[in-house]
């Protein structure tokens with residue numbers, strides 16, 4: 001049983017799969033304590049993987065995104081395999097402080113502090129003017145920079161124009177005011 005904060009059906013608003021219909025399963029609980037965190041980690045319902053599948057099965061998309069909280073605290077290969085056997089493409093959105101199961105299809109790493117992972121399919125960083133050279137040796141197929149609450153979009157664009165290994169990610173769901 002896992003404590004699930006919420007399950008919802010929407011479109012991915014960030015990174016490589018922006019615009020893709022997806023089911024989001026949000027775990028409660030994180031090993032970090034960021035000031036800007038918007039997850040209520042104490043809230044949630046204890047659910048088995050069968051409970052979760054029963055909720056998500058009616059949705060047409062087979063793109064399943066485990067997010068949090070920090071899903072790396074709760075996922076193991078058996079749990080992931082259960083949903084893969086049900087036909088899902090599995091994406092994880094992780095802060096990169098925990099190992100993630102090998103059988104995940106797509107790893108999105110959004111580092112905050114204490115980064116453990118050194119590779120992911122995509123790296124997604126909220127830009128506040130920090131030194132990004134710390135990610136030079138991070139192995140990622142795609143590198144996304146996000147404005148901080150859409151307040152420094154021009155600064156982010158200028159940075160990307162000079163550092164072309166990065167791409168812009170704009171939190172489409174917030175721009176469109178959708179869940």
Ligand code: SF4
Nearest residue numbers: 030032034037069095
């Ligand atoms: S890593 Fe993410 S989920 Fe964890 S405290 Fe920070 S913002 Fe919240």
